[in-house]
Amino acid sequence: xxxxxxxxxxxxxxxxxxxxxxxxxxxxxxxxxxxxxxxxxxxxxxxxxxxxxxxxxxxxxxxxxxxxxxxxxxxxxxxxxxxxxxxxxxxxxxxxxxxxxxxxxxxxxxxxxxxxxxxxxxxxxxxxxxxxxxxxxxxxxxxxxxxxxxxxxxxxxxxxxxxxxxxxxxxxxxxxxxxxxxxxxxxxxxxxxxxxxxxxxxxxxxxxxxxxxxxxxxxxxxxxxxxxxxxxxxxxxxxxxxxxxxxxxxxxxxxxxxxxxxxxxxxxxxxxxxxxxxxxxxxxxxxxxxxxxxxxxxxxxxxxxxxxxxxxxxxxxxxxxxxxxxxxxxxxxxxxxxxxxxxxxxxxxxxxxxxxxxxxxxxxxxxxxxxxxxxxxxxxxxxxxxxxxxxxxxxxxxxxxxxxxxxxxxxxxxxxxxxxxxxxxxxxxxxxxxxxxxxxxxxxxxxxxxxxxxxxxxxxxxxxxxxxxxxxxxxxxxxxxxxxxxxxxxxxxxxxxxxxxxxxxxxxxxxxxxxxxxxxxxxxxxxxxxxxxxxxxxxxxxxxxxxxxxxxxxxxxxxxxxxxxxxxxxxxxxxxxxxxxxxxxxxxxxxxxxxxxxxxxxxxxxxxxxxxxxxxxxxxxxxxxxxxxxxxxxxxxxxxxxxxxxxxxxxxxxxxxxxxxxxxxxxxxxxxxxxxxxxxxxxxxxxxxxxxxxxxxxxxxxxxxxxxxxxxxxxxxxxxxxxx
Amino acid sequence: xxxxxxxxxxxxxxxxxxxxxxxxxxxxxxxxxxxxxxxxxxxxxxxxxxxxxxxxxxxxxxxxxxxxxxxxxxxxxxxxxxxxxxxxxxxxxxxxxxxxxxxxxxxxxxxxxxxxxxxxxxxxxxxxxxxxxxxxxxxxxxxxxxxxxxxxxxxxxxxxxxxxxxxxxxxxxx
Numbered sequence: 090x091x092x093x094x095x096x097x098x099x100x101x102x103x104x105x106x107x108x109x110x111x112x113x114x115x116x117x118x119x120x121x122x123x124x125x126x127x128x129x130x131x132x133x134x135x136x137x138x139x140x141x142x143x144x145x146x147x148x149x150x151x152x153x154x155x156x157x158x159x160x161x162x163x164x165x166x167x168x169x170x171x172x173x174x175x176x177x178x179x180x181x182x183x184x185x186x187x188x189x190x191x192x193x194x195x196x197x198x199x200x201x202x203x204x205x206x207x208x209x210x211x212x213x214x215x216x217x218x219x220x221x222x223x224x225x226x227x228x229x230x231x232x233x234x235x236x237x238x239x240x241x242x243x244x245x246x247x248x249x250x251x252x253x254x255x256x257x258x259x260x261x262x263x264x265x266x267x268x269x270x271x272x273x274x275x276x277x278x279x280x281x282x283x284x285x286x287x288x289x290x291x292x293x294x295x296x297x298x299x300x301x302x303x304x305x306x307x308x309x310x311x312x313x314x315x316x317x318x319x320x321x322x323x324x325x326x327x328x329x330x331x332x333x334x335x336x337x338x339x340x341x342x343x344x345x346x347x348x349x350x351x352x353x354x355x356x357x358x359x360x361x362x363x364x365x366x367x368x369x370x371x372x373x374x375x376x377x378x379x380x381x382x383x384x385x386x387x388x389x390x391x392x393x394x395x396x397x398x399x400x401x402x403x404x405x406x407x408x409x410x411x412x413x414x415x416x417x418x419x420x421x422x423x424x425x426x427x428x429x430x431x432x433x434x435x436x437x438x439x440x441x442x443x444x445x446x447x448x449x450x451x452x453x454x455x456x457x458x459x460x461x462x463x464x465x466x467x468x469x470x471x472x473x474x475x476x477x478x479x480x481x482x483x484x485x486x487x488x489x490x491x492x493x494x495x496x497x498x499x500x501x502x503x504x505x506x507x508x509x510x511x512x513x514x515x516x517x518x519x520x521x522x523x524x525x526x527x528x529x530x531x532x533x534x535x536x537x538x539x540x541x542x543x544x545x546x547x548x549x550x551x552x553x554x555x556x557x558x559x560x561x562x563x564x565x566x567x568x569x570x571x572x573x574x575x576x577x578x579x580x581x582x583x584x585x586x587x588x589x590x591x592x593x594x595x596x597x598x599x600x601x602x603x604x605x606x607x608x609x610x611x612x613x614x615x616x617x618x619x620x621x622x623x624x625x626x627x628x629x630x631x632x633x634x635x636x637x638x639x640x641x642x643x644x645x646x647x648x649x650x651x652x653x654x655x656x657x658x659x660x661x662x663x664x665x666x667x668x669x670x671x672x673x674x675x676x677x678x679x680x681x682x683x684x685x686x687x688x689x690x691x692x693x694x695x696x697x698x699x700x701x702x703x704x705x706x707x708x709x710x711x712x713x714x715x716x717x718x719x720x721x722x723x724x725x726x727x728x729x730x731x732x733x734x735x736x737x738x739x740x741x742x743x744x745x746x747x748x749x750x751x752x753x754x755x756x757x758x759x760x761x762x763x764x765x766x767x768x769x770x771x772x773x774x775x776x777x778x779x780x781x782x783x784x785x786x787x788x789x790x791x792x793x794x795x796x797x798x799x800x801x802x803x804x805x806x807x808x809x810x811x812x813x
Numbered sequence: 814x815x816x817x818x819x820x821x822x823x824x825x826x827x828x829x830x831x832x833x834x835x836x837x838x839x840x841x842x843x844x845x846x847x848x849x850x851x852x853x854x855x856x857x858x859x860x861x862x863x864x865x866x867x868x869x870x871x872x873x874x875x876x877x878x879x880x881x882x883x884x885x886x887x888x889x890x891x892x893x894x895x896x897x898x899x900x901x902x903x904x905x906x907x908x909x910x911x912x913x914x915x916x917x918x919x920x921x922x923x924x925x926x927x928x929x930x931x932x933x934x935x936x937x938x939x940x941x942x943x944x945x946x947x948x949x950x951x952x953x954x955x956x957x958x959x960x961x962x963x964x965x966x967x968x969x970x971x972x973x974x975x976x977x978x979x980x981x982x983x984x985x986x987x
Contacts, residue, residue: 096830107838654932654935
């Protein structure tokens with residue numbers, strides 16, 4: 090063959106290969122580009138969702154109902170899908186087009202989480218104004234085994250319904266499942282037509298149940314992103330409901346409390362509970378907390394002399410009075426440490442026997458549901474004591490070290506719970522949205538990302554199934570938030586000298602900024618602290634006058650706030666080279682830190698807090714059958730409901746007889762209490778002078794039945810009555 | 814005479830067709846693959862930095878070693894636009910970030926690298942913008958071969974380039 094022939098042959102072979110290769114590589118490049126675009130769209134949407142969440146929490150008066158954030162989360166998911174649709178070039182009116190590609194959006198909040206995911210829901214019949222239609226509404230008629238909805242003024246009465254349909258009356262109407270004409274409806278949900286819709290699922294707390302039979306413990310503990318926990322359950326046959334901040338010391342005796350006469354209080358024998366002590370301090374009484382410190386003790390004194398409410402009112406009248414602000418700060422800080430100490434003492438007294446292996450399912454059976462093969466789940470089979478924290482505190486007071494058993498256990502509980510429920514949501518997604526999904530498995534989230542999710546309020550959004558060049562898109566994005574009303578990050582609390590607070594020409598700093606240390610003049614410097622959210626969002630507290638809670642005028646430090654790459658000084662450790670002045674300055678800053686963190690945490694909105702009943706213990710709900718020794722009971726709270734009795738009878742409603750052995754000593758009677766169907770509560774204070782081995786009380790019900798009464802309280806306290 | 818001329822032309826054509834063209838084509842594909850790799854690495858680097866709020870020395874050296882593995886030398890340009898929190902805040906606003914009032918100041922590659930070498934971490938905050946662009950600085954094989962036939966003037970000539978940018982979504986910490 091001649092040279093030319095060889096050349097042509099070579100070209101014939103090589104050219105197609107080159108062309109195909111070019112095309113293929115170009116496709117790959119396009120795929121990567123497209124994937125990057127989708128990534129950034131997903132991140133943008135998630136970021137927008139978080140911004141919406143932050144703004145909404147900033148201007149919301151949150152209630153203590155744990156589900157009160159639901160509307161905010163729903164608004165946030167709405168924003169997510171709107172941004173997503175806009176980013177994909179379709180208007181947000183057609184955002185239902187992108188919804189099926191989002192198998193789950195996870196919201197990790199302070200003490201629990203929400204998952205938004207597609208679920209099959211029955212299609213409810215609505216009228217022209219969007220209101221749901223029920224059987225008995227105008228225009229609903231019965232026809233054969235189904236209902237019809239026509240535009241007329243007739244009502245279907247209860248009597249018109251056949252016997253087997255009487256129960257339908259008042260029920261919602263759904264589209265009939267196998268009917269395509271859309272004109273037949275049913276009240277029976279099992280026959281309804283279902284559609285796939287993105288639904289925000291029930292709020293799930295970060296909780297775990299522990300049963301330890303040898304120590305008679307059966308409690309559920311709800312964890313939070315920081316060291317605030319709620320404990321509910323029985324210990325030694327006594328039912329407890331308590332919540333509070335857990336201090337990381339088994340022995341909290343190095344935190345000391347002094348009352349207004351400077352008497353040191355020993356909380357074991359003195360008789361304060363969390364509520365009482367808070368009330369006492371917030372009335373303006375002097376109360377002192379001393380905290381352990383590297384050199385000297387740090388003392389925080391609350392000596393406002395006025396009630397908290399009065400101070401707050403003065404502050405509204407005169408917002409530039411920094412002394413009032415500082416008094417309030419110290420008051421909150423003292424309340425925080427005192428309550429935390431009372432709560433921690435109780436926890437370490439009662440719960441130290443709990444081991445990791447005591448963890449059970451909520452139903453009480455041995456923990457196994459997420460015992461997968463994967464390394465990503467934790468098995469909870471070690472004998473580690475969860476509340477054994479003697480060696481594990483950080484040098485900052487109140488912070489658990491990251492390698493402590495409590496901290497690690499908490500993270501594992503939260504992580505497993507989230508993983509389990511996310512997996513569940515995604516399996517449902519696979520089952521329900523099969524038209525789009527190729528089998529979708531939950532991606533493995535790296536440890537670094539988990540750390541981010543579990544230390545701040547975060548949104549994790551998952552997206553999959555979108556066609557993306559040569560492959561199908563499958564990714565997730567995480568956005569964390571520090572500027573919200575429901576959590577406090579100790580690293581994003583800013584400090585400014587008391588005199589400079591709200592002065593437009595001075596800067597605010599992070600606690601370890603070198604400028605802050607350099608500008609400190611000595612041990613007597615006082616600082617006011619506020620969180621980053623107070624700079625980013627102002628909270629309106631008075632709509633009519635447009636007054637703002639946080640109207641901070643100080644400017645941000647260009648080193649530690651704006652830039653972040655600043656020279657930090659470790660104020661928690663005195664270095665060898667530090668002279669006496671520097672040591673004093675550091676101590677002053679440490680005091681500022683402890684007041685700042687405590688104040689911010691104490692003022693935080695908490696969803697799972699046991700409002701007004703911290704420290705209450707239900708001894709029994711069958712008092713008329715069971716006697717209670719006086720050594721443990723000082724007051725009884727009786728709750729009853731549904732008493733319909735209009736006469737003001739001279740017969741006692743019920744009485745509480747006090748016995749010594751078989752001798753009746755005394756009778757405390759409740760004559761008349763408001764008559765209504767509402768829940769009523771009366772408190773009977775038992776005579777604290779009467780104590781003894783055989784002294785007990787017995788409730789005698791005269792005008793109400795004992796089964797209508799729920800007896801709620803006693804206190805394990807010697808000479809002080811608990812009001813709860 | 815004319816036969817010889819045609820043979821010479823044929824040999825030249827054959828040389829171009831059989832050697833230079835395939836070589837050019839293959840080297841261009843090689844650039845494409847480098848492009849793919851550089852683009853992926855850059856995007857990963859920027860996205861990671863803006864989602865955790867910090868640039869670490871390790872991530873930076875990962876980026877450098879990944880792109881250098883393509884056999885070319887690159888110029889990496891980073892820019893952080895730092896959000897200035899100190900806007901002229903007025904008490905009637907309900908949020909701190911008001912459209913039109915956000916000001917940024919920029920930090921560039923050499924400043925960032927200095928901090929990275931010093932501390933190992935460059936911290937950013939939520940709201941900052943981070944961008945990175947990568948361009949090749951050497952002449953790749955395909956550029957050299959193409960240069961034989963035609964030349965493009967100017968110093969800023971590159972065939973492999975990637976850039977990615979975005980808003981930082983988290984506050985970084987050490």
